[in-house]
Amino acid sequence: MIGGLFIYNHKGEVLISRVFRDDIGRNAVDAFRVNVIHARQQVRSPVTNIARTSFFHIKRGNIWLAAVTKQNGNAAMVFEFLLKMVEVMQSYFGKISEDNIKNNFVLIYELLDEILDFGYAQNTDVGILKTFITQQGIKGTQSRQEQTQITSQVTGKITHRREGIKYRRNELFLDAIEYVNLLMSPQGQILSAHVAGKVVMKSYLSGMPECKFGINDKIVLDNKGKTTTDDPSRSGKMSIAIDDCQFHQCVKLSKFESEHSISFIPPDGEFELMRYRTTKDISLPFRIIPLVREVGRTKMEVKVVLKSNFKPTLLAQKIEVRIPTPLNTSGVQLICMKGKAKYKSSENAIVWKIKRMGGMKESQISAEIELLQTNDKKKWTRPPISMNFEVPFAPSGLKVRYLKVFEPKLNYSDHDVIKWVRYIGRSGLYETRC
C-alpha cells in the first residue's frame, strides 16, 4: 500500500514527509518535485510513474499532497484517503495553506501516525480523532477509564459516535441540497440533465439515538402502494425515481438493500447522510435562449433571454449568467432589463447578475461586441453560456417524508425532538451551448 506521503508547497519544498517503507527513499521526494511540480506543461494525469514508482497527487490551492507507492496498490483507495486527509486537516485548522501546515506540522504528524499505519488507512473519523488528538497537544492526564473509552471508540462497531452525549434540547436539522446539471443545445434540446443531491444532517441528540429516514423514493412508495392500496395517482406524482444513492458510513447498508429503509445512528453534529442522483422528471428552474449573430469580422450581436420556470410564489436568488466573449473583444455595449451586467475582460465574459427573480418571469440582455481584426485563422469556438442560481425547492422533486428518532435508554421520544427541514436547489454545471 502507500509507501510514503509528502506535502509540498507551490515551490516544491517539502512541508511534511512521512515514509513507511524502505523502498521509498529521499530521492522519491525530489523525483516528484522535478517531474511534476516543476514540470513545464500542465499536469496530464493525477497518477505519475517515475522510475517504477507511482505518485498519486491532489492539489489544494498551492499545496500538493502526494502519496507514493512501489506496489500495485488500490488507486481509488489512495485518492479517497488523500481527500479524507484533506478533510481531516481542514476540520482541525481550516484552510489548507502553507502557513497553516507549517503551524500545525506536529499535529499533522500525529494525525498521520494515527490514520495511516504502514500505509494502511485506519479510522479517519474526525469526531473520534478529536477526542484524543487535539491542537493543544495530548491531554496527559487521562483517567484509566477515559483511555479505554477512547480505544473502544476508535475500534468499536460505532466508530463515529461517542457515548454519553447529552443535550437539553434535542434538535435536528435536515438540508436537502441539490445541484442541477444541464447541458442544452442552442435549439433548446436537453443533451443531458441530472440532479446530484445530498442530504446534510445536523444532529444535536442525546444518547445513542436510532434514526429512520424516509423520502418519496419511488421504489419504496410503489412497494407500499401494492400492499396498502394507496392512491396510485398520488404516489405516481409525488414520488421520484432515484437512479442511485450512497450513504454515510453510519447507515446500515444491508438493511437498505433488503428493506429499502434508511436507518442509522447519527454522528454528533454535522454530516452528509446521503448522496443521490436523479435524471428523470427534473424541473429545470431556468431556461436560457441564446441568439448570436456575427456581423462581419469585427462585430457580434448577442441576445440572451432568461426564463424562470417555477411557482410564481417562490423567489430565486443569486442569479448569474455568464456569456463568454471572443478573445479579441475590444469593447462591449450592454443593455439589460433587470439586474446588472458587466463585461469582464480578464475573464473573457459578460457577467449578468440578478439578485432575485420570481417564478414564471422573463428577462433579457442584449450585447454588441466589437472585435479586433486578427489574422488568426482559427475560428473562435463558442464556449457554452453558463449560469448560477439558488432556488428554495428541490428540482428533483425530492420530499422528506419522515425522520423518526428512537432512543430506547433515555426518556425522550420522537415527538420531543425538534426537527427542521430545508430544501435548496443550486446550479451545478448549468450550461447552454450557443
Next chain:
Amino acid sequence: MTDSKYFTTTKKGEIFEMKGELNSEKKEKKREAVKKVIASMTVGKDVSALFPDVVNCMQTDNLELKKLVYLYLMNYAKSQPDMAIMAVNTFVKDCEDPNPLIRALAVRTMGCIRVDKITEYLCEPLRKCLKDEDPYVRKTAAVCVAKLYDINAQLVEDQGFLDALRDLLSDSNPMVVANAVAALSEINEASGHPVIEMNSQTINKLLTALNECTEWGQVFILDFLANYNPKDDREAQSICERVTPRLAHANAAVVLSAVKVCMKLMEMMVSDSDYCSTLTKKLAPPLVTLLSSEPEVQYVALRNINLIVQKRPDILKHEMKVFFVKYNDPIYVKLEKLDIMIRLATQANIAQVLAELKEYATEVDVDFVRKSVRAIGRCAIKVEQSAERCVSTLLDLIQTKVNYVVQEAVVVIKDIFRKYPNKYESIISTLCENLDTLDEPEARASMIWIIGEYAERIDNADELLESFLDAFHDENTQVQLALLTAIVKLFLKRPTETQELVQQVLSLATQLCTCRSGGGAEDEKLDSPPLPQPTSVIPSQDSLIGDLLSLDMGPTQPTQPAPSSQGQAVQSTASMDLLGGGFDYLLGPSESPVPQQQQAFGGDAGLLGDIFGVGPGSGASAGFYVPPKQMWLPAAKGKGLEITGTFSRRGGQIVMDVTISNKAMQPMEGFAIQLNKNSFGLVPAAPLNIPHAINPNQSTDASMVLNTNGPVQKMDPLTNIQVAIKNIVDVFYFACIIPIHVFFTEDGQMDKRVFLATWKDIPAQNEVQYTLSNMMLGADTTVLDAVSNKLQQNNIFTIAKRNVEGQDMLYQSLKLTNGIWVLTELKIAPGNPNYTIYMTLRFHMQMLSLKSRASEVAPTVYQAFETILRQQ
C-alpha cells in the same frame, strides 16, 4: 502558539544549539527542541548527529514528546543501528504500559524501526500485544506483523506470528479483522506462496465483519475477497448478495472494490441467468455516480470503467450520455471519457456521439482534439452505417485548415479507405489540396498510401509522389516505405509512364540499404522502432488499474509496447488482453479488433509471400501426400504477420508445418499458437517453438506436433480448424482445412476375415458411393499395384484384390484417429483413354465419438482418395 517558526531557523551552529536545548532540564524547552529537530528533518537537513540526545528524551510521561521522539527514531534508527538499541528498553517497557494508547504506540513504532537487532527484541512484546485485551492494541499489532515480515520473513514464520494473525481473522472486533486481512494479503503477495487458505468459512467471517468495520477496512476485505474462487456458482451468488449493499457506500474505493468482486464472481455464473442480469443492472448506477466525485477519483473510475465495458459492454450500454465531456473537466478525465465513448458507440447512438465528437474537435487542447478526430475514424470503422457521416464530418474538419486536425484527419481517412475500399474516393481531391501542410510522418505516410492505392484515379499521382522523392533520405522510415510501395503500385497500374520513377525510388532505397548495412549493428538498432519493454514488476499505470480490476488475467500478461507509431491499435488490443481469459475466451464469439494500423505495404507483401511461400513441406515420409502450403493469414490481416502452412503425418504423428513471415517494420516475437476445439480433438502436443525474434522481411519455418486427445467439437465442415496465433503485436485468428488423410492411422489394416464380417455387418445407411472418372493411372498391368501402393503410403491398406467380370476390385480399410473404420471397395473400370473408379465406402463406427453420420464424413474421405490418386 505557532509552529512555523521551527522551519525558519537557518543559523550557523544550529545543531550545537539544539543539542544544548535537548539536554535542558526544562520540559518545555526540551519539547521545543525536539520540534525543531523534526522540522529540520522534514525539510531534509541531516540531524542524525543528535541521535543520542533525542533518544535521551524518550523516557518521558509526556505523550506528545514521546511521539515526536518516536518519529525521529523511525527516520534515523537505520543510520545508527547500534544506538537504536538504546531505545529498546523503553519500547519493551511501554508495551506493558497500562495505557492502551501507549502500548499501541510502542508496538506501532517498533515495527517501523527497521534494524535487525531490534527485531529480536520485538518478538515477545508483539506476541503479547497480539493477544492484548484492548482491540486498539490488537489491530495495531496485526499491522506490525506485516512490518516485521517485511524486515525478516523467516523470523515471522518461525515465531508463529502467521498463526496468530490467522486467529485474528476470527476476532470479535471488526477493525482487528480488517487489519489482519490487510496484513495477510500483503504477506501473501510478498511470500509467493499462499499463507492463508481461503475457504468458505473464512470468507463467511470476513463477510460478517464487512458490515461493521470502517470504510478502509471494507476495502481491505473486499480486495481480499476478489482473490477468492468460490466452489460453485451458488456460493458465488451468495457472496455477491452480501457484497452488493456496499455499492451504495459514499466512499468510491469501497464501491470500486465491490464492483471488482462482483465482476470477478460473475465469471463463475451462467452469463444469461436471471441473477446475472439483475446484478448487471445493479452495477451501472454506482459506476455512473462515481463520475460526479472528485476528478482524481473520477479518473480512476473511468480507467476501470474502460476495462469493464470491454468485458461486459451491456452494463453501461444505455449510459452513453454521462461520458460526454464537460467543458471544464480536467484533460485526463476528458481523454478517458473519449475512449469509453468509442467503446460504447453503437448504431443506435452514433449520431449523438458524432455530434459530440465534432464539438470536441474544435476545443483548445491539442491532444484532446487529435484524439477526438481519431475517434471519429474509429466510429466509422466500428459502425459501418455511420461511415458516410464520419467521412463528411472529417471533411468539414479538414476545411478548418487547423494543421494538426488536418493531419490527424488524413490518418484516419486512410484507415477508413482500408476498411471500406472504393467507396469514398470522391474526397481524394480535397485531401490532395492539403498535401503541402502535412509534416508529420504518419500523416505523410497515410497520404502517400492513399495516392498509391488510388493512383489510377489521380491524374497527377506520379507528380505528387515524385514531389516526395526529393527529400527521400530525410524522411522517416515509415514514409520511405510507404513511398516505395506506393510508387510500385503506381507502376503496376501505369507501367509505361512511371518506369523512370520506379527506378529512381528503387535506387534511392537501395542506397539507403547499403549505407545501413555498412553502418553495423548499432545503426540498425537505432533505426528499428523501439522494442517493447519487458513487463515491469512495478506497476505501470496501466497494470495498476488493470490489477485493481484484474477481471480475468490471461496466462501471459501482454507487454506494453513503448509508445510508437502503433499508438492507438496497440493500446486498444493490449488493454483487451488484460481482460481476455487467454485464447479460449478470445476464440469465442467476440469479434477481433479491426486492424487499424496495418503497415501501408501490407497488401503487396501478401502477393510476394504467395510466390515464395509455396512449396511442399519437408521431411514427410516418402509418398505421403502433403498438400502445398496454403495462405492462412495474409499480411494485410495480420498486421504484417503472414502465415502459410500445411499439415502432414510423420512418424505416426500429425504435424502442422507453418512458414511465418514478418512483413511489418518491427521485429516480432513471443509467438504462441492455440487451436479451437475441433472435430478431431486436435491440440498442440508442445508449444510452438520459435526461439528468435523474426526480423522485418524475414520468415521462419516451424513445425508443431499435434495430438488428438483434446476436446472435441463438431465443426462445419468437419475438417475445419480454427487457429489463433499470438505475437507481441496482437492475437490473430484464421481458419484452415486440414486434409483428412493425416488422421488415417498406421494400424488401419484390418484382418481379412474381420473385414469380410464387418463389411457385411455395416447397415446400408452407412454406405456411400462415388465415382472417380477420368483417372490417369498408368499402364494396364500395373494399375492395381500403383493404386494400392499410392494408397498404402497414405495409410489406406489394401486387404484383397479380385477380378469380377473383367473389372478389377480392390478392398481396402483405413482407420481414423478417433476410431472410425472406413472400408472401401474400388471398382476400377478401364476407360478410354483413362480409368473410371467406382467407389463404395462403408463406415464402421464402433466408437461413436464423432456424432456424425456417414454422409458427413464421406465427402472428405472421398476427396482424400481423389487427391491422393490424382497425385502423380
